[in-house]
Amino acid sequence: MAEGKRIEPTPLISLITVNYNQAAVTCDLLESTRTLTYPRFEIIVVDNGSKEDPTERIRQGNYPNVTVIVSPDNLGFSGGNNLGIRHARGDYYFLLNNDTIVTPTLLELLLEPFRQFPAVGVTCPKIRFHDQPNIIQYAGYRPLNEYTGQTWAVGLMEPDEGQHDKSGPTYFAHGAAMMVSRAVLEKAGTLDESFFLYYEELDWSARIRRAGFQIYYQADALIFHRESMSVGKANAMKVYYHTRNRLWFMRRNVVGFPRLIFYLYYFCLALPKALVQYTLRWQPDYLRAILRAIVWNVTHTRNQPASTTPSVAMAA
Structure with a gap:
């Protein structure tokens, strides 16, 4: 085991999520954050040019530590998250899809690898499908096949029977849930906005690894994901x-x-x-x-x- 890094006992985590015409879905996520046991986090909701400003609806929910940033334009996944990052105060930035549901110990579990392994720059939880809560969507990523441009999430569509409960470095982060250190942003930059939607986290992961950081799959951490709610299953x-x-x-x-x-x-x-x-x-x-x-x-x-x-x- 590598020598642990010295970080604050309770660093501030900025949870950043992007809303686009899905205020009810976003509020479901915010409701789930009430269960988080980590004591020090802020939540930034970026509205990506929705037809209706969700600020009042979110305010009425009385969710803790939430700031709403309204963009007049749809900046895409990359641009929306980057806008949230610019308004964040955290030591770590947790990019989280608005169509996810968190589990209570998620944040402290994602923080652990940063303490243990100096090379870690990104951590990701196990992701299971919200509508099939025992079916895995992500348990790390396999290497890119450079000849076909394909890669696959480990465990995709498998029942979770503990076969992917070993944590460790992986090749790519999953854009639905990734915690990033401030050092990564300073050295590798943020998401590239030329992608707008899809492949942006794979490109960012490649740049982060080239900058000398590891991407780490934390098997003990868990979220549930309602996949493809923003753009639909096929269009x-x-x-x-x-x-x-x-x-x-x-x-x-x-x-x-x-x-x-x-x-x-x-x-x-x-x-x-x-x-x-x-x-x-x-x-x-x-x-x-x-x-x-x-x-x-x-x-x-x-x-x-x-x-x-x-x-x-x-x-x-």
Whole structure:
């Protein structure tokens, strides 16, 4: 075991969540935070250009330590979380989807690896599905296959029978719930806003690991997730961002021969397969979404700089 780091006995944790036209769902999350046993945290709700300002509804709920930040525009997952980070005062930043439900000891359990292992920069809990509470969504991530651009969450769709109860380093964080140290933000920057939606946490994870930090799966910590409530299970927007950002992620994070093989795999096999499926089902909106995603990648350069937050060091 590595020598423990010296951190404050009870550091301030900033819990940051993004709301988009889901005030009732967000209030369910806030209600669950009443059970948290960790004594020192703040909650920042970023409203991402919703049709109705949720501030009054949240205020009436009388939830503890909540600040609402209202953006007039939809900044996407990355931009919304980055806006929350800019208003946060914490020593650690816990990015949490608004469609999750927390468990009482979540925060102290996620804090433990930072105390024990100097290299840890991000911790993530086990995630199970809210509607199937014994089914795993995330228990860490497998390595990226650089030739296909694919990775898989460990334990996905498995009943939780204790088979993934061993904590340890993992390859990628899960965007639904990730606690990040201030040191990570100072060295690796924040989420890159060019992604807007999907793949942003994989890109951030890759940058965080390149900056010398570990991403740690904390098996004892647990949340429940109502997956895909913001954009639905399948629609043209989801197809667009998944297509666009898979290519964008690979262009930014894989180089040389592996990236060449990925292009051959993607444009000769994966993409034609998707086009045939959407044509046979006659889903023209999906076909147009793929075309727009390809055009976007053709017109955007790989060397676009990552988002950073230089003011974060002064936030406390």
